[in-house]
Amino acid sequence: xxxxxVPVLLPDAGSPAQPASLWKPVLLRALVGLVFGAVTVFxxxxxxxxxxxxxxxxxxxxxxxxxxxxxxxRLAKTNKNFIALALPAxxxxxxxxxxxxxxxxxxxxxxxxxxxxxxGLGELYLGIKYRGRHLLARDWLTAGIVGIxxxxxxxxxxxxxxxxxxxxxxxxxxxxxxxxxLAGLTIRFxxxxxxxx
Numbered sequence: 001x002x003x004x005x006v007p008v009l010l011p012d013a014g015s016p017a018q019p020a021s022l023w024k025p026v027l028l029r030a031l032v033g034l035v036f037g038a039v040t041v042f043x044x045x046x047x048x049x050x051x052x053x054x055x056x057x058x059x060x061x062x063x064x065x066x067x068x069x070x071x072x073x074r075l076a077k078t079n080k081n082f083i084a085l086a087l088p089a090x091x092x093x094x095x096x097x098x099x100x101x102x103x104x105x106x107x108x109x110x111x112x113x114x115x116x117x118x119x120g121l122g123e124l125y126l127g128i129k130y131r132g133r134h135l136l137a138r139d140w141l142t143a144g145i146v147g148i149x150x151x152x153x154x155x156x157x158x159x160x161x162x163x164x165x166x167x168x169x170x171x172x173x174x175x176x177x178x179x180x181x182l183a184g185l186t187i188r189f190x191x192x193x194x195x196x197x
Contacts, residue, residue: 025071034178036177056096060097128141149172
């Protein structure tokens with residue numbers, strides 16, 4: 001018996017389920033990232049308070065989209081896979097909330113880096129664990145690398161001010177947003193196809 005040319009993306013006993021409606025939270029997160037990225041591109045002279053508010057809103061909206069994704073993945077709350085997304089979503093939401101109340105370049109840079117780093121680690125873990133076995137594995141892998149890279153670079157731009165910090169965070173969000181937009185649309189398109197025997 002020969003192996004199929006394309007790997008069958010079926011979950012094993014401990015992997016996330018892959019419902020056809022998965023595209024909705026993926027697309028929401030993509031749009032959140034692209035809108036934030038567009039704001040950072042076209043906002044010519046942000047101040048520190050505005051930067052904290054913008055990044056805080058981006059983090060909260062991203063955390064909400066991750067929470068919605070968790071519902072679609074149908075993971076048990078004791079599952080390591082659940083923790084790999086739930087913990088970053090919680091940290092991201094907490095960082096976003098904190099940024100509403102404290103405005104300084106260094107604080108925003110380090111809190112923003114912490115949120116992005118934890119999220120990147122979670123996505124990198126899932127991307128490596130489910131490589132070739134889940135629809136989102138490659139996207140998680142790439143998004144994790146982009147998130148960690150953005151987190152590592154962000155504090156080095158502290159002295160350049162709000163515009164530079166927003167530019168770094170926005171650049172990472174545009175890359176991730178474009179990647180997830182393609183992933184969400186692909187899942188949506190594939191869900192409409194008749195199933196192969």
